[in-house]
Amino acid sequence: MIGGAIVLAAAYFLIWTVFPFIYTFVYSFFDWQPLRPTQEFLGLDNYAEALFKDQRFWLAMGNSFEFAFGNVVLGTVICLLVAVMINSVKRFQAFLRASYFMPTVTGMVAVALVWEFIYQPRFGILNTTIFATADFLNLPPPPEIGWLTRPQHAMNSLILFGFWKFLGVRMIILLAGLQNIPQTYYEAAQIDGAGARASFFRITLPLLMPALSFVVVVGVINSLQVFVPMYVMTGGGPLFSTTTVVLLLYEKTFQLFRFGYGAAISFILFAIIMLMTFVQLRFLRSSWDIGA
Amino acid sequence: MHDTRLTRRSFLRLGAGMAATAAIAACAPAGPADGDMPSDMGPVVEIGTIEVPDNVFDLPNAATGIPYVQKDSINNGEPITLEYWEWALDRYEYELGWAEEYMKLYPNVTINVSNQSWGEYWTKLTVNVPAGQGPALWHMHTSQLTEFCDGGLMDPMPDHVANRKFLDDNWVAFSEGAMDCPTGTPGSRHFLPMGTMMPVMYINTRLWEEEGFSVDEPPKSWSDLRTVAKALTRYDNQDRIVRSGFQADWPTFHKNGCYQQGRYLFTQDGKRTQINNQESRNALQFIKDLHEVDRVVDPEMPSRLDSFTSETAAIIADFSWVTSVLRRNNPDLEWFAAPIPTFDGTFQPAYGNIRFAVEAVVNPYAPEAEKAVAWDFWHFLYSSDHRVAHTVALRNGFIPPYNKLIDLPEVQEDQVAKVISGAVEWGIVNDTPAVYNVGITDALIDPILVGGTEIDDAMAQAEQFIDSELAQREDWNIIERNYKHANLMIPDQP
Incomplete structure (x- = not known):
């Protein structure tokens, strides 16, 4: 019975993960255009084109890293603050947890469309509120911000959207980590005269490192693979400022039908993510293995 | 310059329109924000009272x-x-x-x-x-x-x-x-x-008539269009556009603009584009002037369809599939259709795509x-x-x-069908490859309108970008030169 289940699971994994992975890898060396009957072998040309000729690839890579940095580094700090805040609240904790988690369970496409409306520069809620507030406070009218229509703001706006969308799941993981820290450590620290700040940096943060590591590593992986917000809210624009690697991959693959090139881009991204994950785990594990 | 605030009615209409759009779109996975994409999703409202004859199958149709x-x-x-x-x-x-x-x-x-x-x-x-x-x-x-x-x-x-x-x-x-x-x-x-x-111009009847224009006299040339668009544009007290006089799918407008002046989009062998030329420059300059000189539209306005249905755009130009969306989702909006304005007001050498x-x-x-x-x-x-x-x-x-x-x-x-049937003689059939459509938006129109790139620089960059993508394949099927009035187009094009 168990053997059968294992075989079934292994077969599923082979068919749906291993085989497509190998198939895609093999075809990343071909001029694979599915709408054409023949596929020409190109060797490393697709990889060379992405790495050395296609300026858009590096722009997209820069955009992906910009999103990842904002979303993970700043996002994790904010999530940590929210988790600590909720953890310290005695009443309504379940309500607060549910409230913060709610964006996580909403459909990405649906909320992206709603945020697009919020960000609409001329009639959207955000700018309208800013103008109304300035008017109420008798301040001079602020300049209109093209949240998604100007290249200098578009990526930041998407990062902000990312904070909101991904905050819940990170907060729950960090909250679980916080609640696993034995209360006795804090009591002992208090007896020794440690303040809140010292307790946070000497007890909370070190003991939270496994959870933080998980949030950071998974956050980086997910952020580098981000696609939907850009696809729905900006289409990669304006002026290419929000085209991430996965959006570029999608464009090359499904709009321009260059599957081979798209496959090569996906494997370059895969290599980068793998490398970053190893580096992060090595760096972060050294900081949470100290207590082991 | 007008100093009219966005009316509460317009604002509410815009909000309701956009919310409805968001709600409808939220029910379906996303599609590309592409001017050519038919957005046919939404509740079905029967148009008119077309009776299906019982004997349809027996009619002498062939x-x-x-x-x-x-x-x-x-x-x-x-x-x-x-x-x-x-x-x-x-x-x-x-x-x-x-x-x-x-x-x-x-x-x-x-x-x-x-x-x-x-x-x-x-x-x-x-x-x-x-x-x-x-x-x-x-x-x-x-x-x-x-x-x-x-x-x-x-x-x-x-x-x-x-x-x-x-x-x-x-x-x-x-x-x-x-x-x-x-x-x-x-x-x-x-x-x-x-x-x-074919491309058609949709004009909000109420706004048009309020301005004193007659529905029998829509703008025919680009020059006419500038005049009426300026008259129909409204600004708030901070000089921001709150009602656009004219909005269009700019890549399509550019494409039609080139055809209207007799310039094909591709070289004869279909392997390269023709973007860097005087006709293209004229079309781009016109689009730029609408944004920066006449200020009848700016990139901060909502999409043309959202704007039109919320009456924050008085006129839009688009492919005629928009008709089904307007009729189905906005049955109360009063509009009339007219041919898109052409370079010199005539349909020759061509009207559009x-x-x-x-x-x-x-x-x-x-x-x-x-x-x-x-x-x-x-x-x-x-x-x-x-x-x-x-x-x-x-x-x-x-x-x-x-x-x-x-x-x-x-x-x-049917007013839209009538417009198209009057222009179809002067239409050029051409389905531009995706690489062209992507390139025109990303490398030509956006850099000019959003990035402030000079027209000549943008044309050169766009031509280079699209040509390099086209060069990835050799079998493009470009059919624009089958145009029946090819003799009226600019002679000796490459």
Whole structure:
């Protein structure tokens, strides 16, 4: 019975993960255009084109890293603050947890469309509120911000959207980590005269490192693979400022039908993510293995 | 300059319109924000009171030149199932009706019509059809014709369902738009459009008349357009545009602008673009001036369709599929249609781009038995003029592509169909490849309007960018030079 289940699971994994992975890898060396009957072998040309000729690839890579940095580094700090805040609240904790988690369970496409409306520069809620507030406070009218229509703001706006969308799941993981820290450590620290700040940096943060590591590593992986917000809210624009690697991959693959090139881009991204994950785990594990 | 605030009514309309759009779109997976993408999703509202005659099948209709004759049996009476894919909910519903009609004739046939989102639709087809899978029939879109034709992914029309000469002689722009695909013998055809669409200008009647203009005198030239657009634009007390005088799908406007001045978009061999030239510069300068000199529109305004339906745009120009969206989702909005303004106010040397709304095409890799039934069903679809003229064309803002149907009173009474039928003589059939459409937006229009790039620099960059992408393949099927008035275009173009 168990053997059968294992075989079934292994077969599923082979068919749906291993085989497509190998198939895609093999075809990343071909001029694979599915709408054409023949596929020409190109060797490393697709990889060379992405790495050395296609300026858009590096722009997209820069955009992906910009999103990842904002979303993970700043996002994790904010999530940590929210988790600590909720953890310290005695009443309504379940309500607060549910409230913060709610964006996580909403459909990405649906909320992206709603945020697009919020960000609409001329009639959207955000700018309208800013103008109304300035008017109420008798301040001079602020300049209109093209949240998604100007290249200098578009990526930041998407990062902000990312904070909101991904905050819940990170907060729950960090909250679980916080609640696993034995209360006795804090009591002992208090007896020794440690303040809140010292307790946070000497007890909370070190003991939270496994959870933080998980949030950071998974956050980086997910952020580098981000696609939907850009696809729905900006289409990669304006002026290419929000085209991430996965959006570029999608464009090359499904709009321009260059599957081979798209496959090569996906494997370059895969290599980068793998490398970053190893580096992060090595760096972060050294900081949470100290207590082991 | 006007100093009129955005009215509360306009604001509420905009908010409601956008919220409704968001709600509708939220129900479906996302599609690309592309000007050419038919956004046909949404609740179905019947247009007019078109009665389907009971004897539709018995009428002497033979749109393909070969009348459809009901057979004693099909597939030898053996059960057979066909898959038929569609991406637009509206069409899906009437296609279900067609399938049911056909299945009544041949009870051994089952046709499963399935509706899929635009984005997934092409992804799945692109992967499935070349792999010998996928549906026996699917609804084709004009933007994908070149690719699917080049890939040999549409079965050639068998002689027993359509007469080539009849189609050439009797179908609007059919001979200009037809393309040879590798799977067929030269001259064979693979698709037959059920509608023909062209760019049209939509004008808000109330705003137009409030400004003192007559609906009988829409702007004819670019110069006229500037004048009325300026008059219709409104600004708030901070000098921001709150009602745009004119909005358009700018890449399409540029494309039509080049045609109107006699310039083709591609070189004769179809391997390179013609972007860096005086005609292109004129069109881009006009678009730029509308934004920066006349200030009738800016990039901070909502999309043209959202703006028009919320009355924060007085005039928009778009392909005529917009008609079905306006009629279905905004039945209370009063508007009238007019030809898009041309460079000098005339339709010569050309008016603009013609695009086909292509109905079902057949999968060349389907099993032979399925292909035979699929083509019979296809033939059945075109056996009814009523189906072609009413169900498809008038409902979607097209003209029926079959010449004899254009003169039907109901077609001539339909204001959009009337505009198109008046301009179709001067239309150029061309389905630009996706790489061109992406490049024009990303490398030409956006850099000029958003990035402040000089027109000459943007033209040079865009031409280089698109040409390098085009060079990745050699088999582009560019058909614009089939234009019937090619003699009026600029001579000796490369």
